Amino acid sequence: MNAQSRVIAPAELGNSLRQAGGDPLDRRSRLRFFNSTFKVLCVSAAVFVCLVLFGILILMFKTGVMTFETVSFKEFFFSTNWDPENGHFGALLFIFGTFALTGLTLVLAVPIAVLIAVFLAEITPVWLRDTLRPIMDLLVGIPSVVYGYLGLTILIPMLRELTGRDLADGLLAAAIVLAIMVLPTIARISDDAISAVPKKYRDASYALGSTRFQTIFRVVLPAARSGIVYAVILGMARAIGETMAVVMVIGNTPQLADSLFTPTAVLTSNIVMQITSVEFDSTWNYALYLMGFLLLAISLLLIVAVRLLQKKGAKAS
Amino acid sequence: MKKWFKPAALVALAVSLAAGGASVASAASSLKGKIVINGSSALLPLTLQAKSEFQKLNPKVKISASAVSSIAGPQSVRKGIADIGAVDWDASTDVPGFKKFDGQVANPVAVTVFAAVANKNVSVSNLTTKQLQDIFSGKITNWKDVGGSDANIVVVNRKFGSGTRVNFQLKALEGKDFMTKGDNYKETGSSGDMKTAIETTPNAIGYIDLPYVTDKMKALSINGAAPTEKNVLNGTYKVWGIGYFMTKGQPTGATKAFIEYIQSAKFQNGSLKKLKFIPLAAVK
Numbered sequence: 001m002n003a004q005s006r007v008i009a010p011a012e013l014g015n016s017l018r019q020a021g022g023d024p025l026d027r028r029s030r031l032r033f034f035n036s037t038f039k040v041l042c043v044s045a046a047v048f049v050c051l052v053l054f055g056i057l058i059l060m061f062k063t064g065v066m067t068f069e070t071v072s073f074k075e076f077f078f079s080t081n082w083d084p085e086n087g088h089f090g091a092l093l094f095i096f097g098t099f100a101l102t103g104l105t106l107v108l109a110v111p112i113a114v115l116i117a118v119f120l121a122e123i124t125p126v127w128l129r130d131t132l133r134p135i136m137d138l139l140v141g142i143p144s145v146v147y148g149y150l151g152l153t154i155l156i157p158m159l160r161e162l163t164g165r166d167l168a169d170g171l172l173a174a175a176i177v178l179a180i181m182v183l184p185t186i187a188r189i190s191d192d193a194i195s196a197v198p199k200k201y202r203d204a205s206y207a208l209g210s211t212r213f214q215t216i217f218r219v220v221l222p223a224a225r226s227g228i229v230y231a232v233i234l235g236m237a238r239a240i241g242e243t244m245a246v247v248m249v250i251g252n253t254p255q256l257a258d259s260l261f262t263p264t265a266v267l268t269s270n271i272v273m274q275i276t277s278v279e280f281d282s283t284w285n286y287a288l289y290l291m292g293f294l295l296l297a298i299s300l301l302l303i304v305a306v307r308l309l310q311k312k313g314a315k316a317s
Numbered sequence: 318m319k320k321w322f323k324p325a326a327l328v329a330l331a332v333s334l335a336a337g338g339a340s341v342a343s344a345a346s347s348l349k350g351k352i353v354i355n356g357s358s359a360l361l362p363l364t365l366q367a368k369s370e371f372q373k374l375n376p377k378v379k380i381s382a383s384a385v386s387s388i389a390g391p392q393s394v395r396k397g398i399a400d401i402g403a404v405d406w407d408a409s410t411d412v413p414g415f416k417k418f419d420g421q422v423a424n425p426v427a428v429t430v431f432a433a434v435a436n437k438n439v440s441v442s443n444l445t446t447k448q449l450q451d452i453f454s455g456k457i458t459n460w461k462d463v464g465g466s467d468a469n470i471v472v473v474n475r476k477f478g479s480g481t482r483v484n485f486q487l488k489a490l491e492g493k494d495f496m497t498k499g500d501n502y503k504e505t506g507s508s509g510d511m512k513t514a515i516e517t518t519p520n521a522i523g524y525i526d527l528p529y530v531t532d533k534m535k536a537l538s539i540n541g542a543a544p545t546e547k548n549v550l551n552g553t554y555k556v557w558g559i560g561y562f563m564t565k566g567q568p569t570g571a572t573k574a575f576i577e578y579i580q581s582a583k584f585q586n587g588s589l590k591k592l593k594f595i596p597l598a599a600v601k
Contacts, residue, residue, distance in 0.1 A: 253503055255497075
């Protein structure tokens with residue numbers, strides 16, 4: 001061999017991989033072994049997660065549908081008479097309560113959260129923004145039981161003073177607690193969405209002579225819309241599944257909420273109150289599982305919605 | 318060469334200390350085991366007190382106690398999650414609302430006194446059985462109808478499955494039903510939640526067992542008798558029940574020793590009395 005053949009041409013790179021060597025433990029078979037093992041590990045981890053999810057779904061569904069052996073479909077979904085001790089399983093009041101509570105929470109939280117996000121992304125000086133953002137991130141991590149306890153001991157007596165009610169437990173109290181809980185989530189994600197709007201949009205808007213207010217509300221917010229909707233849906237998913245804080249302030253009474261201050265119950269609060277007290281093999285138990293399945297289905301739908309929105313947002317930009 | 322000497326000496330020291338400690342412990346008790354207790358939140362103060370005393374005597378016994386509601390006690394014993402199910406009624410027999418638990422033995426541990434309690438701002442201090450029935454069933458809705466000031470009554474109830482609820486319904490309301498709906502009606506999950514609700518809600522009435530009664534609430538007399546040990550013993554106060562530790566079959570090993578410790582005269586007349594329970598021997 002002469003010295004020249006030692007210089008490997010670029011085309012020859014990887015040749016040692018393409019050509020089978022005589023040694024069983026050469027670089028090529030070793031790499032192939034590790035690559036395929038790694039691939040199998042990754043795929044099986046993904047399959048495992050899917051199996052767990054489907055396992056939960058199927059278990060909840062299978063146990064849940066056993067309700068209909070004794071309770072009619074119509075009664076469960078369209079009756080508000082929840083009196084399991086006497087064989088009445090009308091879950092409409094919980095379903096209504098869940099949607100009413102989530103809706104009310106968003107009505108309270110979204111405008112404030114978006115304004116906070118605008119303030120953080122557009123108005124505040126940099127040093128204040130850099131202090132506020134980590135604080136907002138910390139707020140997300142406060143355990144919900146803390147919010148619930150504050151609601152029980154501070155908010156409810158305040159509501160009683162303001163409204164003159166004897167018992168202020170109900171949708172409004174729960175919605176205020178939840179709104180405070182989801183506020184940092186929605187605000188921070190909206191903040192990121194607003195910050196991601198290219199500077200040239202703002203420059204163009206100012207160049208056309210618009211005020212700061214017009215720039216923010218006519219240009220920046222519409223441009224960040226899909227990100228803000230994404231934030232709202234994430235906040236909504238958190239509000240729908242929240243249990244601890246809600247159970248402390250909603251009153252836990254199985255009746256349809258005909259006012260903001262009627263003690264009532266939602267899917268989560270009713271499940272957590274009763275699941276420990278019911279017979280294992282009873283319609284009551286199955287009905288609670290079915291309510292859990294409903295909750296799971298709603299959350300999954302929301303997650304799917306978030307994914308679809310994300311795709312749409314990606315295409316638009 | 319000397320590098321290994323120091324760690325080795327430390328290890329030897331630790332081993333000899335551990336052995337010494339173990340021999341001291343085994344001098345106190347050779348009982349080993351793990352006891353899981355679940356069930357009544359009314360009995361929880363007693364269980365926790367007994368747990369810390371018993372563990373001092375038997376350091377090798379691990380006890381974990383938690384409370385959800387009475388019915389969860391025998392149910393978790395049946396499922397095999399717990400060794401002891403604390404419950405406020407004899408769950409080896411049928412009671413209204415709950416079937417008996419076959420194969421479980423009820424070991425009596427304490428007499429629990431239940432009191433009707435009201436928020437501090439309520440001026441009424443005595444109610445008759447009839448008045449209690451009417452208040453809790455929703456017929457009387459204003460404190461002025463029972464001799465108080467003109468204010469709506471807020472009824473706080475425990476959730477279904479609570480032993481305090483079973484006892485209160487049987488003995489204070491003489492079996493009459495509770496209301497279940499209304500603007501001034503709410504339900505709470507545990508004795509602790511009930512305590513918070515009564516303390517913080519003006520014009521509220523509820524019921525709780527004596528160990529949870531604080532000076533931030535008012536224990537009401539029933540038919541002229543205040544909820545005290547004296548009145549239970551002389552028969553004028555009727556709202557009390559016996560708390561049980563349910564076990565799968567007869568208790569054995571550490572579980573048996575623990576139950577016997579609670580039933581012993583020393584615990585019954587000592588810590589149990591201090592917690593405002595009444596010794597079993599006193600009422601039988």
